[in-house]
Amino acid sequence: xxxxxxxxxxxxxxxxxxxxxxxxxxxxxxxxxKVIDIACGTGALSMALARHAGHxxxxxxxxxxxxxxxxxxxxxxxxxxxxxxxxxxxxxxxPDNSFDVAVSTLAMHQFEPETAVKVLMEMRRLAKRIIIADxxxxxxxxxxxxxxxxxxxxxxxxxxxNFRKYMAGGGLNSLAAAAGLSITxxxxxxxxxxxxxxxxxxxxxxxxxx
Numbered sequence: 001x002x003x004x005x006x007x008x009x010x011x012x013x014x015x016x017x018x019x020x021x022x023x024x025x026x027x028x029x030x031x032x033x034k035v036i037d038i039a040c041g042t043g044a045l046s047m048a049l050a051r052h053a054g055h056x057x058x059x060x061x062x063x064x065x066x067x068x069x070x071x072x073x074x075x076x077x078x079x080x081x082x083x084x085x086x087x088x089x090x091x092x093x094x095p096d097n098s099f100d101v102a103v104s105t106l107a108m109h110q111f112e113p114e115t116a117v118k119v120l121m122e123m124r125r126l127a128k129r130i131i132i133a134d135x136x137x138x139x140x141x142x143x144x145x146x147x148x149x150x151x152x153x154x155x156x157x158x159x160x161x162n163f164r165k166y167m168a169g170g171g172l173n174s175l176a177a178a179a180g181l182s183i184t185x186x187x188x189x190x191x192x193x194x195x196x197x198x199x200x201x202x203x204x205x206x207x208x209x210x
Contacts, residue, residue: 004079039107043069137171
């Protein structure tokens with residue numbers, strides 16, 4: 001199995017910044033649930049989820065990220081997690097309702113808005129419950145927000161362009177509506193820079209505790 005410098009650097013410098021978000025997402029998963037982690041990156045969230053869930057499937061479009069995730073899972077001997085190199089906007093390899101929960105952290109703002117909607121529609125096809133952690137829109141102003149904007153600006157190119165579209169377009173609220181989803185809970189984290197939301201299909205919203 002190969003070694004990825006990019007994956008290693010991401011795990012050292014980026015992963016620690018979002019540990020609080022991950023812990024919040026993990027707390028929302030029930031024992032034994034079958035989970036798919038969309039745009040799983042280095043697999044840090046997938047492996048944290050595996051300590052509570054029945055099984056976790058992590059998917060990402062980056063070979064570097066999947067290589068790193070598989071190596072880490074093998075090294076840590078995590079048996080109830082698997083990783084696949086897949087495009088999140090086309091997960092037709094999995095049948096409808098294959099999972100109990102679909103999760104994603106800090107991925108939606110990286111996609112073109114049209115792609116993000118396609119990803120959410122795939123998530124809603126695969127699982128009745130969706131949990132997304134991403135940038136709050138609007139962010140609470142302050143040093144944490146300035147840092148977040150600085151990090152995104154430094155990424156440049158399509159990444160920064162899509163981040164700006166995400167923020168200008170209304171963030172997760174707008175994307176959820178376009179995908180036919182309703183946000184049932186939303187909790188701000190990281191001084192108001194991030195939000196963790198739970199989404200359901202609009203027709204499934206009745207009777208769900210707010």
